[in-house]
Amino acid sequence: MFDDIRPYRDDEVVDVIEKLINEKGLQASIASLKMPRLYQVFPSLACTIVKWSLKIRVQKFHNIEQIQIEVAKYLHHLIKSSTAGFSFSGMDNFDNTKPALFISNHRDIVLDVALVNLALYKSGISTVEAAVGDNLLDQPWVADLMRINKSFIVKRSEDTKRAMLTASKQLSAYIHDTVSNRQQNIWIAQREGRAKDGIDKTNSALISMLLLNKDKQTPIADYLAEINIVPVSISYEFDPCDTDKAIELAEKEATGSYQKKAGEDLRSITQGLVGQKGRVHIEFCQPIQGDYCDSKAIAAAIDKEIISHYKLYDSNLVAHAKLNNLSINDTVLKLLNKRMENLSTAQQHWLLTMYANPVTAKQNLQL
Incomplete structure (x- = not known):
């Protein structure tokens, strides 16, 4: 099946x-x-x-465990060479003896789930099976490489609506079976594609997919208890792909579209892994429990957890201050200006915006 x-x-x-x-x-x-x-x-x-x-x-x-141990060694090395420190907290927010469906914000193609796995591994908790979109698997060997490291495939390239619905039902059933019956943790991003503009928003269609496997007689609260959604908030001080994202966002704004170049996803994966990220923090949030009325309400609850637990760095605060003509930390501004020195005015605006948006999101949450 x-x-x-x-x-x-x-x-x-x-x-x-x-x-x-x-x-x-x-x-x-x-x-x-x-x-x-x-x-x-x-x-x-x-x-x-x-x-x-x-x-x-x-x-x-x-076996898979031997591969994961080797990956963990590589991640330890990667964190030492490409970050100014990795931290995580919130393990006491959820029952880590019970399998969970971790849903996180999505900034990096590979590193988001890798860091979630590392935090779990360091805490003595079973690592996740990770969702990966088939749009990233343009070669069969790439799919093999992902699936041998506990990844499962999300079909996004089906030709018809009927085929997409069938694929969504299969995925929903797989996630429920994995968490509820096989007692295995799962990770999936809150939306398809990275939040290149820094706006972390859960796609309600993702939640609708998760609920496809629910019997009509089963209350939403009971089904949520079975799949045990635990939001995860991931914060990077600097994004190694920020200039590329700014160029893409500016082009979309100017022309209405952006055409990926051959091999662009692979380059983004490599840059995201080895590029300098400053400090990185992961916060495990409170599980999503209760009798929500629909998918949009569940998505909003996930967003609230992720945004409220997002760790703001000076890079976020200075970018927000710059865009709003407020007083600025000159040292951090120099770092941002260095990153923007080869960008056009429009591209610079987008780079600042992607760093500033988490600040705006937190402010809006408090209104």
């Missing part, structure tokens, strides 16, 4: 790894990142080196 979307199981790991080692696309991607000069001049040689390196490094992996 779920074989085409579920993560791979332990008994599939060895075969999938063997398949990945021989994937030319994966070899080329690693070679272009790790040895760009050699790959440019002798691509076949670079790919061969990558293939044999992979063979040696992955021969110890025979």
Whole structure:
């Protein structure tokens, strides 16, 4: 029933790894990142080196847990090299002995869920199965790579409304079965696509999808208790992709559209992982419980938790002050100006806006 979307199981790991080692696309991607000069001049040689390196490094992996432990080591290194500190709190806000559906704001393609997983791992809590949209999986090997690390597929590219509804029902059933029956944590972003403008808003259509599996006789409160939604608020001091996002937002404003370039998602993933992020904080919020009237009310409750627990940094406060002609911390303004030095006036406005919007959201919450 779920074989085409579920993560791979332990008994599939060895075969999938063997398949990945021989994937030319994966070899080329690693070679272009790790040895760009050699790959440019002798691509076949670079790919061969990558293939044999992979063979040696992955021969110890025979189950999912071994892969996750290795990923955790990489994340520890990544946090040391690309952040000024990673913190998390709120573990006492929810019953961590009960499986949860974590719904977070979405700023980074890969790192959001990776950091949620790291916080859970450090707290001795089972890591999540993570939702990943098939729009990011343009090559079959990319899907294999995600599914071998506890990711499941969200079908967003179906051709007809009927097919989309069928896919949504399958996804809803899978999430409920995973949390309620298989007792496994899940993570999904609050909306499709990153919040490039800094506005963290849950798409009510996501909640409607989650409720598709609910029997008509089951009260919403009971179903919410079964899937156990725990909002998660993720705050980055600086966004490594902020200039790219500002360029995209300015172009959309000017022309009404933006055309992604080939390989843009992969570049965003890489930049998001290795780029400097300053301080990063994750707050686990109160579970969403009670008898809500509809999907929009549940989405609003998630938004309230995420916004109220969002950690504002000087980068947010200074950008908001700059846009509203208030007094400004010159030191932080210099950092923002440095990031904007190659941007047009319109692009600079959007970069400041994406940092300022969380401040505005908090202010509006207090009105």
